[in-house]
Amino acid sequence: MKTYPNSISLFGLSLFIVTACQLDSPSQADVEHKSAQHSFPRGEKVTNNNFTGEVWLNYLVETDSVHNVNIGAVTFAPGARTNWHYHQGGQILLVTEGRGLYQEKGKPITVIEKGAVVKCPPDIEHWHGATASDSMTHVAIGTNTNVGGAIWLAPVTDEEYRQHEL
Template identity: 80%
Template sequence: MGVISCNGIDSQKSENKTDVNTVFPKGEKITNNNFVGTVWLNYLVETDSTHNVNIGSVTFEPGARTNWHYHKGGQILLVTAGKGLYQEKGKPIEIIEKGGVVKCPANIEHWHGATPTDAMTHIAIGTNTNIGGAVWLKPVTDEEYNQISK
């Protein structure tokens, strides 16, 4: 991964690519098995030999989320719109909102996505991609997802 590596991005463009409430266009619908629900990705920067970073704007529709995964080089999430969820393995789910910043430590299993009722967009920055990208694991079950603290 890096950002949220999507080797199965749908080639069809989204009909609503430029929403006035978003910083970047929505991008393309993700069609691989590393996500549950409807998720859109707009790659902004892909890693190269000078910049060991991937950056993408990722939009999760309500209820959508990543699978459990970890990043060999870590990840930073900058929430640009909406309300979402973030959880590290063994810890409670955290609510993340517009303006929030999450530093995902290297090699720590986690997942992130929208709440059941709100969409969420974040800039995902895959750091230190020269040591490896994301390692995708099993889907977040509905039981795990619904453990949101009240």
């Protein structure tokens, strides 16, 4: 094998490239660990009376003079849910984790899962939350906040909540 001064042998170069590629490629364990992490931190525990059960909120974007929108990541423990409410400017829910429930007044409960997109029309009473056995996280986008925000109503009763089980 011919050698060249001040150069790396072909074997050494190959070993370097293979090693570098292995360092840049995540292991299967790393990929599984990252997929188990949530998209956003859980945020602060909600302590108001607009929810039943344990709920956490992480405000991501709040309305300002340029953007008529507020965005929050909301995590519901199993069985947790919002009260009945409506949004004067509408709302969009993007389910990022788990399994949950959504219901508009007078309509059946819908099961929503990771990847679901729910458009809540303006001024339509609805509620949403986790199933009894699963937690659920969604990104809640309050749209057209210049029209007005959420109007909170009565709690969803246990009887109303359990209607999806029938």
